[in-house]
Amino acid sequence: MMFTLSAEQTDFASVLHDFLKAGGTDLASLGVDQVTDPVDLVVLFEEVGHHAVAGPLVETLAVVPALIGSSGGSSCSVAFPPLLPHAPEADRYLLVDGDTLREATPITELDSVDPTRRLVELTPGPVIATDAPTGRAFDLGVLTTSAQLLGLGRALLEMTTEHAKARTQFGTPIGRFQAVKHHLANVLIGLELARPLVFGAAVTMSARDVSAAKVATSDAAWQAARVALQVHGAIGYTAEHGLGRFLLQTRALRTAWGSPSMHRARVLEAL
Amino acid sequence: MMFTLSAEQTDFASVLHDFLKAGGTDLASLGVDQVTDPVDLVVLFEEVGHHAVAGPLVETLAVVPALIGSSGGSSCSVAFPPLLPHAPEADRYLLVDGDTLREATPITELDSVDPTRRLVELTPGPVIATDAPTGRAFDLGVLTTSAQLLGLGRALLEMTTEHAKARTQFGTPIGRFQAVKHHLANVLIGLELARPLVFGAAVTMSARDVSAAKVATSDAAWQAARVALQVHGAIGYTAEHGLGRFLLQTRALRTAWGSPSMHRARVLEAL
Amino acid sequence: MDLSLDAETLSFQAEVRAWLASHVRSLSSMDTAEGFEEHRAWERSLAAERLSVVSWPAVYGGREASLLQWLVFEEEYHASGAPGRVSQNGIFLLAPTLFAHGTDEQRARILPAMARADEVWAQAWSEPEAGSDLASLRSTATRCDGGWLLRGQKTWSSRAAFADRAFGLFRTGPGERHRGLTYLLFDLRSDGVTVRPIDQLDGEPGFAEIFLDDVFVPDHDVVGEVGDGWRVAMSTAGNERGLTLRSPGRFTAAASRLVELYRKNPDPALRDRVVDAWIGAQAYRLHTYGALASPLSGPAASVTKVFWSELDVALHETALDLLGEVAPGWRDGWLFSLSGPIYAGTNEIQRNVIAERLLGLPR
Amino acid sequence: MDLSLDAETLSFQAEVRAWLASHVRSLSSMDTAEGFEEHRAWERSLAAERLSVVSWPAVYGGREASLLQWLVFEEEYHASGAPGRVSQNGIFLLAPTLFAHGTDEQRARILPAMARADEVWAQAWSEPEAGSDLASLRSTATRCDGGWLLRGQKTWSSRAAFADRAFGLFRTGPGERHRGLTYLLFDLRSDGVTVRPIDQLDGEPGFAEIFLDDVFVPDHDVVGEVGDGWRVAMSTAGNERGLTLRSPGRFTAAASRLVELYRKNPDPALRDRVVDAWIGAQAYRLHTYGALASPLSGPAASVTKVFWSELDVALHETALDLLGEVAPGWRDGWLFSLSGPIYAGTNEIQRNVIAERLLGLPR
Known part of the structure; x- marks a missing residue:
């Protein structure tokens, strides 16, 4: 029993954080396409969320490699109809049907909740494999999305805490008002208790634990987004402020890779 | 359209309030057994709740008279299995089965959430009627229970507001803390918006409206009870303090005459 | 207690329902230049039936409808899926203030144009440092010949990107916080006004910043007494809430x-x-x-x-x-x-x- | 990361599970005189297996179990439906304080008796005017020959109705709020102690008021330094939370x-x-x-x-x-x-x- 990150994993998180904070975009230069261990993937995707990096990274770095060994350097996307009928935009598309894996082509773009996360419907192409490990690939998608939500929630808490310290109204920083304090405390509690579920799921990779992590991070991150907007007020509602990007991505990922309701059903089934 | 109480109804509420506040118990002396109009019944039962009067009053004054014309001066109770399989303790029992009405006898006492609301299981006796207006009688039970919950919630808000003004901690009345203010504001909002649903249901007497009133009052009154206990702290947790009586009665009535879940189903069905 | 509608209200309801059923159509977003003018045209078609401000006196373009009839109108309006009201800030925020605190001259000049959407109004309440704390406003109005000169910055002004005129509070005298404020109306196309649209989360300029650099306001565009702006504005705030x-x-x-x-x-x-x-x-x-x-x-x-x-x-x-x-x-x-x-x-x-x-x- | 249990912990888990499976039985409420003694007897049966305080040193009745093993014990304990712990206030609130701030003499005298439930401890923190605001305590301890005399009133003392001893904070010196408080242990059966049980919502006396009228406490029942009680108590508060x-x-x-x-x-x-x-x-x-x-x-x-x-x-x-x-x-x-x-x-x-x-x- 050792339920904490190793020094290497903590270092990896720091390197990712510094790279993304400095505006880095070419994640491949950090060797992220070599990461396959679920715990390491969680470390990676928490930082991806922490900086609201857009694009089909869950699919390219976690799901497609689990299906076909490697995403071959181009961005990849995948749909699991009927549960996940559409896929985020990418260079290459796959389609899962039971254990069968096919190439696929995009046909229609759909109206996504998050405009930076463009979604397409797919039409099936040639079969690639008939015994693909689709169950584990799906669970890796759910797990890494949970990690991303955790990072998004953390970023939202950080920026809102800073805002509450800096913004004054009625002659005092708004962070002195008990209502603001309690909003932010609730966000911290939600994230703090969702976090071990994500790492626990990475260790066991059971459907039950992965779904529980998705439920908890969806709720905690969305609570963080709601509080962030409420504490920022009108400024947070503008396209110019960074908050909107985090908020919309959080809202999209909350129902991506299966809705909270679907994942609660999966948890109950496994109990 | 005139969606406010008449002067007579407001006076009736005042008379009831003064009578119960002064420790009065013989409600029959005020002619309450003559009340049959649903709006008047709501006025009556809001005050019954406001003073946490115990006993099978909903059954004796609203439901049984609707079934058999009068409860004949003794306390009456009634079960509607399978939905309401048990009944609060009384002198006389009835049992509803579809449109058939029977006398009934108590067999077992059950473990009630509220010790002052003793519940019994019934065994059927002789048939009294085969075409009783059981639907309307049931809805009157739901409606008057909703009114009672509204009154309980109001009493809980009143006693908690007084406590928050009087109790000091950290050198100031606890009602000055924003957390306490917001708790109590939420209670007021919940009750204020539940109230028109109860009177609206009394006007239409539709299943949809009666059930909506029960859902809203169950949630608003129970929120009032939770906040009351939290703001009172340990003193509210003692049997000596009056709060407990209100809290336990609220909790029992929340699921009496059909659970919130059952009533939500009934609302949806009617939409 | 009685929830039934009287005959007059039922007939009004039927008229509104029928008119909406045959006129409602889908418009572009009012937060685009084109959509804004489509919404203005829609307001004009409502006004032509005296349906844009049903509760107002007939002289200003209304029908003197009761509050109940107004509620019924709103129920029908929303149930029909009719467009959002581009004039709503004027109708719901400024007009009640003019009814309570304006002069007859102001009402006669401003309200009919508002009812027909000839003038669409924006609100100009907030400032960068005054969001929830409205009493900490800093923009000023300085006395000049025949009126006032506005200086300062307003923000979160809904509709300001495309609207014609705006209303807000300005410091006109000594006194802190709630004191020394005056309620003023100004033209968004006056000299000295710069409007910078702000894109919202949905990518459209639902509100704007307004920069004011010696913008002239004639005396007849002061609402209520000079220095009494807080009290005048609060009646509007109540309406907003x-x-x-x-x-x-x-x-x-x-x-x-x-x-x-x-x-x-x-x-x-x-x-x-x-x-x-x-x-x-x-x-x-x-x-x-x-x-x-x-x-x-x-x-x-x-x-x-x-x-x-x-x-x-x-x-x-x-x-x-x-x-x-x-x-x-x-x-x-x-x-x-x-x-x-x-x-x-x-x-x-x-x-x-x-x-x-x-x-x-x-x- | 690794969530698996080591061999030693697995074997401990198996032992605990087996013992509980054959010993757990239903007891009367510990908030009745009879139930309290049933729970004391249950604690003794746990202690006989060194299962009442598994994480403590062996010399005081424990097994020096790791924190992980303690968690495993708790999981097994609750999963088995075993009775509530009548000794919990002593074990979870007082004992950590004694480990951190007590003397060897205090530990040797108090902990084994606590582990065997020979002495069951109640907490005596709150006072009528000091609920959340614990620093506003008023009860006093006055110096006397060989010890201290307690005066005042404590309330919401869980277990006090039937317990043997209690721990709490008392004012021993000048200073306001957090200053001048001392952590003291006292006997609930001493002269000058009156315990008035308070019925809870469930109708049972889960807590009590304690009236203290010149109750003698010998010097060896001061925990930590005189006047340092706030700091000493806060370590306990952390454990409680x-x-x-x-x-x-x-x-x-x-x-x-x-x-x-x-x-x-x-x-x-x-x-x-x-x-x-x-x-x-x-x-x-x-x-x-x-x-x-x-x-x-x-x-x-x-x-x-x-x-x-x-x-x-x-x-x-x-x-x-x-x-x-x-x-x-x-x-x-x-x-x-x-x-x-x-x-x-x-x-x-x-x-x-x-x-x-x-x-x-x-x-």
């Missing part, structure tokens, strides 16, 4: 849409949230009927403001949770709902008001 | 019961609340495993205190909503859960602590 800006019809219509959505996407785990949205809208509707006898004002309006704004968020969140990432027809309404707990005084401030002024808790 | 008083096993066991209850009374509209209770208990369990490397203290314990207390309420409320008015087997746990957000520092205070000390918001 209260029933006028968010009529129950908006929520009963949205709740019905949600129920339809649920029937197409039934998820029993979300059933209670759907039903609660419907019950909440119905509660707000009946609460408003109850308030007809003695309209809400001040702290009582804070109760409904918190209620409808949180109902609106919950309702739209439920729709998104039912639909997932692809939510056609719900995204804009959802984004707009998120602003409800913030504007017109944050819900945190409203809860303070409720606790202090309705429950008497110490400040 | 943190993991020791509410081990995750309690909630994972209750959540499993709730899932069973749901399977017997399935109501799809309540499914999510059932699942969320299970997820919450699991989150708290894993969070505690994560904290094994660096145990929680101070403000981090406030996070878990808010979490487990609200989880406990939500879990029991869900059970009652599933069952309705007749809720056999759940009513007592439900009533107890309602006290969670109040005791050991209200959740409102805890949220202030989290915001100020973990997030750095201004006081």
Whole structure:
């Protein structure tokens, strides 16, 4: 029993954080396409969320490699109809049907909740494999999305805490008002208790634990987004402020890779 | 359209309030057994709740008279299995089965959430009627229970507001803390918006409206009870303090005459 | 108690319903230049039937409809899926102030043009350092020959990107916070006005910053007394929070849409949230009927403001949770709902008001 | 990361599980005189197997179990449905203080008797005017020959109705609020002690008032330095909020019961609340495993205190909503859960602590 990150994993998180904070975009230069261990993937995707990096990274770095060994350097996307009928935009598309894996082509773009996360419907192409490990690939998608939500929630808490310290109204920083304090405390509690579920799921990779992590991070991150907007007020509602990007991505990922309701059903089934 | 109480109804509420506040118990002396109009019944039962009067009053004054014309001066109770399989303790029992009405006898006492609301299981006796207006009688039970919950919630808000003004901690009345203010504001909002649903249901007497009133009052009154206990702290947790009586009665009535879940189903069905 | 409609109101309801059924059409977003003018034209078509401001006196373009009839109009309007009201800031925020504090000359000059959408009004309340704390305003109006010169900056001005005129508070005298403020009207196309649209989360300029550099306002555009602006404005604030800006019809219509959505996407785990949205809208509707006898004002309006704004968020969140990432027809309404707990005084401030002024808790 | 148990812990788990399976029985409520003695006897049977205080040194009656093993013990204990721990206030609140601040003599005299339940301890923290605001205590301890004389009144003393001894803070010197307090132990059967049981909502005397009228305490029952009581007590407060008083096993066991209850009374509209209770208990369990490397203290314990207390309420409320008015087997746990957000520092205070000390918001 050792339920904490190793020094290497903590270092990896720091390197990712510094790279993304400095505006880095070419994640491949950090060797992220070599990461396959679920715990390491969680470390990676928490930082991806922490900086609201857009694009089909869950699919390219976690799901497609689990299906076909490697995403071959181009961005990849995948749909699991009927549960996940559409896929985020990418260079290459796959389609899962039971254990069968096919190439696929995009046909229609759909109206996504998050405009930076463009979604397409797919039409099936040639079969690639008939015994693909689709169950584990799906669970890796759910797990890494949970990690991303955790990072998004953390970023939202950080920026809102800073805002509450800096913004004054009625002659005092708004962070002195008990209502603001309690909003932010609730966000911290939600994230703090969702976090071990994500790492626990990475260790066991059971459907039950992965779904529980998705439920908890969806709720905690969305609570963080709601509080962030409420504490920022009108400024947070503008396209110019960074908050909107985090908020919309959080809202999209909350129902991506299966809705909270679907994942609660999966948890109950496994109990 | 005139969606406010008449002067007579407001006076009736005042008379009831003064009578119960002064420790009065013989409600029959005020002619309450003559009340049959649903709006008047709501006025009556809001005050019954406001003073946490115990006993099978909903059954004796609203439901049984609707079934058999009068409860004949003794306390009456009634079960509607399978939905309401048990009944609060009384002198006389009835049992509803579809449109058939029977006398009934108590067999077992059950473990009630509220010790002052003793519940019994019934065994059927002789048939009294085969075409009783059981639907309307049931809805009157739901409606008057909703009114009672509204009154309980109001009493809980009143006693908690007084406590928050009087109790000091950290050198100031606890009602000055924003957390306490917001708790109590939420209670007021919940009750204020539940109230028109109860009177609206009394006007239409539709299943949809009666059930909506029960859902809203169950949630608003129970929120009032939770906040009351939290703001009172340990003193509210003692049997000596009056709060407990209100809290336990609220909790029992929340699921009496059909659970919130059952009533939500009934609302949806009617939409 | 009686919830039935009288014959006159029933006939009005039938007329409104029939007119809407044959005229409602879908318009572009009012937060685009083109959509703004489409909405202005829609307002003119309403005005031609005396349906743009039904509760106003006939002389200003209304029908002198009762409050009940206004509520019925709103229910029909929202149920029909009719367009948003580009004139709403003028009609619901400025007009009540003019009725209460304006001069006859102001009413005659301003209200008919507002009713016909010849002039569309923007609000200019907030400033960068004065959001919830409106009393900390800094923009000034300095006396000059025949009027006032405005200087300063306003922000979060809804509609200002395309509107014609605006109303707001300015410092005209000594005194701190609530004192020394004056309620002024100004032309958004005057010399010295620079409007910078601000894109919202939905990518459209729903509000704007207004920079004011010696903008002239003639004396006849002062509303109420000089220096009495706070008191004058507060009647408007009450309206913003209260029933006028968010009529129950908006929520009963949205709740019905949600129920339809649920029937197409039934998820029993979300059933209670759907039903609660419907019950909440119905509660707000009946609460408003109850308030007809003695309209809400001040702290009582804070109760409904918190209620409808949180109902609106919950309702739209439920729709998104039912639909997932692809939510056609719900995204804009959802984004707009998120602003409800913030504007017109944050819900945190409203809860303070409720606790202090309705429950008497110490400040 | 690794969630597997080592061989030693697995073998300990198996031993505990087997012992509990053959010994657990149902007892009367510990808040009755008869039930209290039944619980004392149960504690003695645990102690005979060195299972009453598994993490303590062997010399005091423990097994020097690791924190992980303690957690495993708690999971097994609660999963087995074993009785509540009548000695818990001593074991979880006083003992950690004695380990940190007591003398060897105190530990040798007090801990073995506590482990065997020969002495059952009550807490005596609160006073009528000092609930959340513990620093406003008024009860005094005055110097006398060979010790101290206690005067004043304590209240909400859990277990005091039937316990043997108690611990609390008393004013021994000048200074206001946190200064001049001393941590003292006293005998509930001493001359000058009057205990008045207070009936709780469930009708049983779960706590009591203690009236103290010149109650003698010998010098060897001062814990830590005279005047340093606040600091000494705060280590106990951390334990009360943190993991020791509410081990995750309690909630994972209750959540499993709730899932069973749901399977017997399935109501799809309540499914999510059932699942969320299970997820919450699991989150708290894993969070505690994560904290094994660096145990929680101070403000981090406030996070878990808010979490487990609200989880406990939500879990029991869900059970009652599933069952309705007749809720056999759940009513007592439900009533107890309602006290969670109040005791050991209200959740409102805890949220202030989290915001100020973990997030750095201004006081």
